[in-house]
Amino acid sequence: METSKIKFIDLFSGIGGFKMALSANGGECIGFSEIDKDAIETYCDNYRISPALNFGDIRKIEKLPEHDLLTAGVPCQSWSIAGKNLGFNDDRGQLWNDTIYLLNQSQPKAFIFENVKGLVDPRNKSALQYILKRITQAGYYANYYILNSHDYGVAQNRVRIYIVGFREKQFFDKFNPPRSIEKKIVLADILDIDLPEIESNNEQVDLFGFSEKVNKQMSLSSKNGYNDYFLFNDLRNGETTIHSWDILDTTDREKDICLLLLKNRRKKQFGLLDGNPLSLVQIQKIDPSINFYELEDLVHRDILKKVFYRFKVLASCDTDLTDSEAELLKFAHDGVLQLDIIKTQNSLRLNSRTLSGLLSSLINKEVISCIEERYEFKNTKISSGIDGINRIFLPTSDVFPTLVASDTNDFVALKHVDRETNESYKKKFLEEVYFTKQYRKITKEEACLIQGFPRNFKLPESRSRWMKLIGNSVSVPVVSSLIDSIVSTEVFD
Template identity: 40%
Template sequence: MTKFTYIDLFSGIGGFRIALDELGGQSVGFSEIDKRALETYKTNFNDPEGHDLGDVTKIQELPNVDLVVGGVPCQSWSVAGKKRGFDDPRGKLWWDAIRVIKMSQPKAFIFENVKGLMDPRNRANLELIIDSFADIGYKVRYQLLNSFDFGVPQNRSRIFIVGFREDMLEFAEEFNYPEAHLADRTVGDLLEGFKLKSILKHKFDPHLLHGKMIPRSRNAFQKIDELNDFFIFCDTRNGHSTIHSWDLYDTTEKEKRIGMAIMSNRRKKRYGDADGNPMSVDDIAELVQGATAKDLDKLVDKRILKKTPEGKYDLLNSKNSSGIDGVYRVFLPNSGIFSTLTATGTRDFIATEYLDGDDPSKYKQQFIDKIFKPKKFRQVSSREAARIQGFPDTFICHDSDFSAQKQFGNAVSPPVVKALAEEVLKTGVFKSTLMGNEHGTEAANTGTSEGLDALQPNLQPS
């Protein structure tokens, strides 16, 4: 096993470290400013005095190391962070990451960030980051990797940026991103105190499940010829596992038809140019014979519709991710994947009962009667969140469940890091005896960040 040294920037609770230590890495320093994340990190890793490097923005001196890694705070690039990019102080931490690389001159580095950094709207920002690494002497590549593709039952797509020092180009040319190796695991395998059960998966004609419009591509949660292993609570779309508010509340057949009619027609241009338009009583009456203002007002009282100041009507639950009554998705225990864990929490739940569906026409009602109404679903625990992220059961979670959930939502998945770092190791780059102080610039040797301002021209708002 090749031995190598590394520094862990923006270390969080140690997702990078778990993987690198397994591969023979030796940590010589870490940087994290979140007090509770530090508590978890120090509980799990026994570091000598002086290894805590403190605030990355204040680091002025570093030892020579083989590798620098880190998950640069990413909320400013994510959907949850409203994509503020370099307008957000957290986005500007990239310049400190670049400064540290210039200072320490590692043979290689690995940085992780949200996939939003690859969004076309952030393209100029990503190119600026890559060019800035090139300016300090690094050959850089980047690629999206999804935790699901590396044995972790979670849909977590992240950009991983890998750089090799310019005198290590022979090794850089040998580097390849890891290939996917799926694991035959279900969400139920990770639940605490849960009795596993084998479920026979039935195959169906896709037209029976999706009607005339069979999607060209399916996301990781869905199989084109099987019943979905999750249910989504949403009034703005339809499907064999979509639960509408009129499915849950006490409604008449006429009220159900009104709800379906509004859902199917609210995006049509005849009612307006918005992506979802309020409709008048007359508009709705044209679609549902006999529909009256009284019918619509009853649906307002039942919290299915909302009435605009202009007297028009729209679906109350018109934002997909908000779900219905605080529930967005419920995953069955036989699902092979769970949604992305986030630091801000989730409206996604796990069912504590299996559902053996063999009839698409009855599937939704079976779920409502067997799982939803008796409330046989719950959010994941801290330990389950750790498992969904690929952390070992030996990892000690923070005492506060709220803090632990936030920390796992911020963390990098260790199995992904391990697969990626193994590919870096395969190049043989860490067997080279050439150290950073033999190659580095004056700024690297003195530990100053002189000239780094030149790497920050015309920051592009995202």
């Protein structure tokens, strides 16, 4: 059977990453399912397909027409580290049941389902086993594969799980996941930046030809012992880490205090969290010369912040409490409520904002009062970075980080920085790239190429809208490679 005769249905189609890969190989789309208005318009506009082919909300589809291949990029937020990791407790997690119901009802010859790598994390083991069990009950032989988009022709580190299944065991037994391509696409291949020839370790490097193996789990790029990116972060330390005290005009003494806090904040003697605020008393036990006024000055400089850490529960209080407030107070010990104990209680499921609101409410109701403040870095959300910058990637980088619907605080440098020593490398980056603002976010055209779409793929003008669409899509070359492997089993002959 020729590939052109493969009839497929595209569930959770988004902007058509599956469709582009299949159509390029002659596949025929006989219908798709999507509810996002921007995605529907983009899909129909780029592929010149009638909106009448949209089946709409998958939860309302009772029956699919006969087809050979079913594809689905099931919404991933339930399993993503960027979400709340609620799995099947999230309505979006339940969409797996709707997908498998339609698989069982329509019985195509094969299918491909895509999701974030979080689905294979140990905490989601039971969920993945449940999904595979349901697929087996639907009459299919299936397995899951962890693939990185960079291995198949895009300059992006994008690790995803692909579940591939066949109705007949003979074809499942013949299926092999696609092999990684030898010549990788790297960031310099797609950036709209004029770059000179670059010397590295006295050897000429062809920016548009070099390629190195990228481990499937790595998210960044390095060569010759040097990172090809700079991380803006106060909670980590490394040769290419930029801290807020590197950017602001600080003294050596202030830098030393910040590094002392950075070095000690993860020690278990200071609390149960992976990173703990430290009190003045605790800091002075490490270095007695540090005084209150020095810490307060760093607070005023917006490098540190003060957090309420320990609270006394007022026994005389008879104020009415909400259920959440009452639940929070259950974790008090000997009349004291402590921040690290609260945050390590999985049963509470509180985000930082909700917890802060509850504590403020209890203070206002005079149910608790703060008896200890501690010092922490102001920039504590790793993905937010510093002043809106998480990472800046040099043009020599192999990959760009995973594109996500919410956009990221990742940028690309507009010029290369020579690597000599660790100290000079960081200094030159700050002087020649950061302080001179020789960096920017990726463009719409570059984002398309990073996902394997053509440069001229039509997307909305608004960055937030096109970033949501491109970040939610699958990488086209990965799907193309999977289709080739499926076709090679002769399942469609």
